[in-house]
Amino acid sequence: MTAPACPSFAGDRFPAEIISQAVWLYFRFPLSLRMVEEMLAFRGIVVSHGTVRQWGREFGQAFSNRIRRRLPRAGDKWHLDEVVLKINGVTHWLWRAIDQAGMVLDVLMQSRRDE
Template identity: 35%
Template sequence: MKKTLTPRTTLAPGITKVLKRLHYPLEVMLLCVRWYVAYSLSLRNLEEMLAERDIGVDHSTVHRWVIKLVPLLEKTFRKHKRVVGTSWRVDETYIKVKGSWKYLYRAVDKAGNTVDFPFRARRDQAAAQRFFEKAIGQNGSPETVTIDKSGSGLAALNAVNAGRETPIKVRQVKYLNNLVEQDHRAIKRRTRPMLGFKDFNCARVILSGIELMHMIRKGQMRNDGFAATPAVQFHWLIA
């Protein structure tokens, strides 16, 4: 018989302070945040769906819940994230913010598990190097990193390797990066109905929420042998 995920007995750190300012039941806020980052729904869609349930919430309020709660959810998730492999595939995809293209750096291991996903205003060596240093700091060092023909990515890895006793093996093989390029689609599919973001910091938070739900669906949250749906795992991070 499968065990079920044990409910949390206390709220995650920081959530009590945030809840004092939001004035809605936690289960309602978490449901809206999960729906927004998991499915192709707009904020106005969620406003209408709540109205059908006799819950009067403005779409701007739902947006505020997302911005306030997602960083707390992600912080808790990272403490329970499964270890990733040592062969990484790295690529960037474009996200429009206020009419301009910005860059979502993403890495997955050879099993398709997400390594990291920083959102950057520029696509250059400095941004790529910060990405690699942050990913290594949080996930450990890879043995191999596969990148595209980007000069900035190669320069960034060469800079990272310059200070290492054991250098990371760098491969620039286009077909090997199909895995991360296909993984981009799940993120693009969710951002498409948003028709572009109006603020860089809000975009960064929302994208991290989308990535968070994507990782949970891929089974990247440690659950110590307990069976739980992605929805239950998501709500467990706070509730």
């Protein structure tokens, strides 16, 4: 992930590329703060998990907004899938709204079916 030319990175001890990589790893994959710390340490970057947490709190929303803007827009045609599932012997209904490109727009799962 490329680092933004953002003045909010000014004054930080680490370069913007390292901060953006750590924040991207933490929010993109189901990794703990300590796992991100270990991955950076493997690459020779010594940073604590507390610092990664601070970066996530400080820069996470900006990264999320930028990623959301780059997502493809939902198509004008969509359809609704309905699936009946049994989980531990209890019947559940799963509905998914999918556009023509196969992108999942919304998911709803309930233990009762509204009539």
